Amino acid sequence: MSGKLFVISGPSGSGKTTLVTRVLSNVENLRFSISYTTRSVRAGEVRGEHYEFVSREEFQDMIGQDFFAEWAEVHGNFYGTPRAEIEEWIETGVDVILDIDVQGARRLRGVFDGAVFIFVVPPSLEVLEQRLRDRKSEEEGDISTRLGIVKEEVACSKCYDYIIINDEAYIAAGRIEAVILSQGQGDSEDSRQRMLAATRDSRAENVYGPVFLRKFGLK
Numbered sequence: 001m002s003g004k005l006f007v008i009s010g011p012s013g014s015g016k017t018t019l020v021t022r023v024l025s026n027v028e029n030l031r032f033s034i035s036y037t038t039r040s041v042r043a044g045e046v047r048g049e050h051y052e053f054v055s056r057e058e059f060q061d062m063i064g065q066d067f068f069a070e071w072a073e074v075h076g077n078f079y080g081t082p083r084a085e086i087e088e089w090i091e092t093g094v095d096v097i098l099d100i101d102v103q104g105a106r107r108l109r110g111v112f113d114g115a116v117f118i119f120v121v122p123p124s125l126e127v128l129e130q131r132l133r134d135r136k137s138e139e140e141g142d143i144s145t146r147l148g149i150v151k152e153e154v155a156c157s158k159c160y161d162y163i164i165i166n167d168e169a170y171i172a173a174g175r176i177e178a179v180i181l182s183q184g185q186g187d188s189e190d191s192r193q194r195m196l197a198a199t200r201d202s203r204a205e206n207v208y209g210p211v212f213l214r215k216f217g218l219k
């Protein structure tokens with residue numbers, strides 16, 4: 001049986017990275033696809049673990065060689081998902097999780113059969129701003145650039161299958177795990193149905209509405 005692709009997006013500071021790390025340690029048969037980027041390495045980041053860091057020239061060459069399943073320019077840097085690896089994993093029955101932006105997710109729609117799209121949001125715009133400041137890895141100007149596109153990104157969440165509100169990391173990670181397990185390849189029908197029921201409140205059509213939009217200054 002083929003593996004499934006789980007695409008995670010969300011504004012910078014939504015806590016996606018922490019959630020993805022938790023989910024990877026709790027769910028079997030799930031691998032993280034390491035993206036390539038032209039941005040510089042942040043403190044605490046490890047090459048080949050968080051990203052593969054390459055020059056803009058190298059990245060352009062890779063685009064020319066059709067190396068990426070998708071790529072996008074985000075906050076002035078290039079990011080791309082290596083194609084061969086995820087195709088191989090999926091073919092061999094391994095589930096794959098990607099952490100990519102909304103443009104990249106849009107490009108993957110319809111490319112991988114049964115791919116599941118999950119959008120992570122912080123509880124509100126104010127909480128997000130605080131998290132970005134606490135992270136202290138961005139310059140002030142960079143924070144305002146990132147906040148500036150948050151509203152646009154949140155508006156895109158409508159097109160995802162699930163919206164996960166990241167208030168408490170362990171709860172949010174549990175919601176993502178339920179989504180993954182509800183697609184369950186190896187699990188019994190009974191446990192799949194239980195997981196499916198657990199995902200109901202995270203379905204985009206049940207989250208995306210006036211109350212949700214107001215939290216992000218959207219109508």
Ligand code: 5GP
Binds near residue numbers: 102105
């Ligand atoms: P950061 O620089 O904060 O690690 O990531 C910035 C944004 O780039 C995040 O929204 C992240 O999801 C996105 N991103 C990371 N890897 C990829 C990728 O391979 N493709 C695309 N399209 N976006 C990516």
